[in-house]
């Protein structure tokens with residue numbers, strides 16, 4: 631029966647049999663993999679929690695050797711399949727792969743050709759979704775703290791970040807040395823949309839041919855600008871602009887409930903109705919949050935502002951048959967803070983899927 635599936639996301643340094651079994655034990659049947667090592671060379675290297683970073687960003691970009699090849703992707707897919715998981719999506723390009731696509735720089739055409747090759751590899755490896763976040767500032771401006779129940783450490787936002795971005799940084803990661811005196815020029819929202827349109831015009835034909843859906847994550851955190859750079863989807867209705875670019879099935883949404891809940895306008899339930907009814911949602915980040923831009927905290931699934939049972943009801947009513955994954959969760963006080971937080975979220979989601987009908 632076509633129904634909502636439960637998935638699980640793993641970061642690059644977590645790709646091993648033990649974690650595949652952990653995901654399966656939590657009830658996941660589908661898996662999402664992040665191939666970009668957000669933490670490399672930074673304060674969070676080797677840690678499992680969410681990167682926050684400082685004005686210099688998360689970590690060093692560019693460790694991509696062999697990762698996006700058909701061989702490597704097929705191997706991961708097979709290793710996961712052996713543990714009962716279907717590798718269904720990859721999440722986020724390494725910034726070195728598309729820095730000049732985001733910045734409209736001199737290597738843009740060359741990077742577009744490399745991206746086309748990557749999309750073909752993803753399709754050839756039998757993975758149906760490439761999720762991306764078209765952003766210059768990336769996931770910046772977040773803070774860490776004991777924001778969830780019982781003082782569980784999670785991430786949040788406390789006001790706008792207007793620090794200019796030094797040249798050498800893109801998508802909150804470092805491409806190399808950061809410039810001491812040169813910053814990225816401020817551009818308009820219109821210009822950023824134009825860059826996205828060009829990116830999709832170049833890649834959608836390849837994606838369609840390869841059977842891959844390109845799925846756009848909304849801007850996290852959803853400010854109008856972060857570090858002086860424009861955001862694309864920082865209100866729920868702005869996803870319409872994406873869908874209007876092309877009616878292709880390969881032009882899809884990676885819908886992040888937490889990010890939509892953090893937005894200041896509209897209503898996350900109406901947005902869910904609209905976008906799942908059209909069949910344009912590839913998969914869903916399932917998390918909860920308290921507060922909205924410019925101040926909010928990520929919290930446990932059962933203590934935030936979002937009514938998660940109502941969410942499942944809407945998904946069922948609209949026959950959403952993709953998968954939902956826990957996105958981030960608060961860290962729990964124990965020997966395995968990340969795994970405990972994830973197990974809690976997965977159990978909660980599994981119970982929602984079992985009990986909520988429409």
Ligand SMILES: [Mn+2]
Pocket residue numbers: 847850886887888889915957
């Ligand atoms: Mn998300």
